[in-house]
Amino acid sequence: MTRQALWGAHGHPAAATGDDPVDLPGTSDVVVVGAGITGLAAALQVAATGRSVTVLEARRAGSGTTGRSTAKLSVLQGTRLSSIARQHPADVVSSYVEANQAAQRWLLELCERLEVPVQRRAAVTYATSSAGARTVRRELEVARSAGLAVDWIERDDDLPFPITGAVRLQDQAQVDPAALVTAMVREARALGVRVVEGVRVTRVAGQDPVRVVSSAGEVDADLVVVATGTPILDRGAFFGRQTAQRSYSVAFRTPLPAVAGMYLAADQPSRSLRDVPDRAEGPVLLVGGAGHPTGRVREHAVRLDELRAWTAEWFPDAEELAAWSAQDYEPARQLPFAGPVLPGADRIWVMGGFAKWGMTNGPAAAMALAGRLAGDAPSWAETLHPWRLRELRAAPQLVHDNAAVGFEMARGWIRPWAAGRGRVCPHLGGVVRWNDAEESWDCPLHGSRFDRAGAVLDGPAVRDLRRLPGARPA
Template sequence: MVLTSVWETRGQSRAPSDQTLPGRAEVTVVGGGLTGLTTALLLARAGCGVVLLEARQLGSGTTGRSTAKLSVLQGSRLAGIRSRQSAGVLRSYVDANREAQAWVGRFAEEHGVAFERRPDHAYANGESGRRLVDRIHGAATDAGLRTRVVDDVALPFPTYGAVRLDDQLQLDPLELVTALSDAAVAHGVQVVEGARVHSVKGRGPLRVLLADGRELATDRVVVATGMPMLDRGGFFARMTPARSYGLAFRTPGPAVDGMYLSVDPPSRSLRTAPGTDGDHLLLVGGNGHTTGRTSSELERVEELRRWTAEHFPGADETHAWSAQDYLTHHSLPYAGPVLPGSDHVLVAGGFAKWGMTNGVAAALAIAGQVLGGHQEWASAFRTWSPREVRGLARGAVANGEVGVQLTLGWLTPPRRERGSVVCTHLGGVVRWNDAEGSWDCPLHGSRFDSDGDVLEGPATCGLRTKTTKTMDEEQA
């Protein structure tokens, strides 16, 4: 089945990108999602010569498949950060997201991007979730947010209260992408779509090598692809890839009054969106899992459908989709040098499904590093910091599981008899995704289409070790 987000079918119009690759650039940004576009725009406004390279189309990755909540509350995330990091680091993280949210709000107003202000709720399904609600409220208030605990959550199923934060934002992410792209081009950014980067080599200048053989010389590179495709820095071992699912339903009126995210199982995300014909849409998300590590992705989509039909009878499905993001082991995003002591190659990622604010904060932090600016909160986004020690135990468990998945993939008899489909990143045996018709690697989240071409992840080369005929037989 084809999974397409509600935003991708709305046909945002923008000027076609320039397909001509220049010979040289001052700064090359890799990745045409929210983070990459914001970074390119910020640097171009400051007078830098910027080229932005996108492997597919602008916004076609995580940005265009987001639920597009620009919230600083973020479910249980603040409590999770506080459990691993100091109160000061938590405040810096919140300050970063506040500044990013304000930046998007100003940009949207100035460029005619529609957005809505809504309260956000982190709600509990049960008693354990209620205890977590209290912890979230404590972490949020310590970080300077005006949250409050409410008992009446106003949802059509039982809950055990919620943390509420008023005046958060929601919008159409691809409408924002279009406005950012137009503004970036107007400031001189050269946008090249269909340009998949294979590697970055050399120094002074750097050489950006594309999968089709073309190359570009540049003084700096910013890799804004969620998971860097550069193995230097070992970011693939410092993050865990996660997929989650979304559905859109047409409803007679607004089905919920605000944004909602559960803090305990089952994972559910709710928000509304205006339809294209004056109608109302309910967006339902959840059922996330580590990429490539579930028995059936399709069953997770179907379970969301059954849950929605039970609690929102009469809702008429219009779209189904999924998205991928990356969770860091120390609970904080990355924005900074790929290697310590050098600022020639910078990376951004690890937004833990909150890239609508974290991605913009990362762009602001990277632009500050390139231009010599300073934001006090940017220390929370450092790529190399002693605070990563707080995530060592979690990282050890995650990487231990990667080792288990690698071994199981090669020892499973059915795959050994037919020959295995092997990821070109680190040799993991990929698994067939029955919801999206893709090959997904359970190690670090690389994904490939049914023909073996790269969709996303740290892999830069397509699948090689299995013929298309054999792949078709396995799909059947």
């Protein structure tokens, strides 16, 4: 297995963008932490308001989830709309749709202007069981009520397997996320944004100014935007409002274009399908799925084998090119968030909770911020605000999610102690598990990840692994 996403296998996302020297400005109107789709969209949109912007990225731009994404730019998002409708009234679902439509428009215009190739495709959520068909019918109804021009299909001759029904939204889009990130970094630099890679932010403190402390020094800012996937700040306890989920992707060369649409199964085990055209290797099929909460399973590599076996059954001529996994965060309240880290703390914004749909929700979060700064926030921005009363409605789900965290905490400490070994996550003391697919240490509590040597990869942790007190070297 390569562990390298298809997109990066032919040049790292940031390889073509060059490097600013690690020489931080002492002050910047705005500091954005994280250079994925969300941070870069925020940087571009805030720079357009005339403010000076510095982006601090721990690794390389796009090296987080964005550079490993399936990168469908779709407003029909599996069964997301009916999941939101289970917890929120219809006007909230409509606002969510509007936010994603606005972000999709912004992104498509940007791609056109920056000459990033985009393919127009229908998005399809399909079922293969009768229970799944009922779920998909519900998605159809919710999507129609929210104003989307979706239709119902009974069969799809494009797929090699039978379906029991599907909801379809025409004229959505897909992109190569590495090409997109590279173009966004170039554009940001052309607008005067400093994009500094290889700088990890370890602390954000104070209010006026806000001081950003990093591995390369400090920057004072009027506003800090934390776009690190899950926020690296413990304030606001966003790590407890969402669950980290890992899922897997395998890219295959196929003799002919394998699928003409962007598919997502409503049934379990879920499968995501899309094509990747215009590759030197010939037509490419992308298969995704087999997800699980980060750090809470013993074996990871078997998940990729599950996708390989499924593909061999339905696309027997497919030949593997790359296999990898990635992480995103499922919010308990089903909605993404973009707003102050604490009520009234308007100088530190956090963005996240995209539930594997951040390619449009990330830019939507950025638009909410830029609108706020320009004094004309879109009406849907309110839906993303993390501190509305509506938050309380997520309380039962939060109790459930955090009970799972408590269970993992206890189990994690008892087992390795009994065995005399173990490594502790520096975030809040979770005992990490070895991930044989990514060769990383993954924390089952809030999804921090560390490389083989213990260096931090993904937050909320900002420091390296520690050994369990009294533990022998592994």
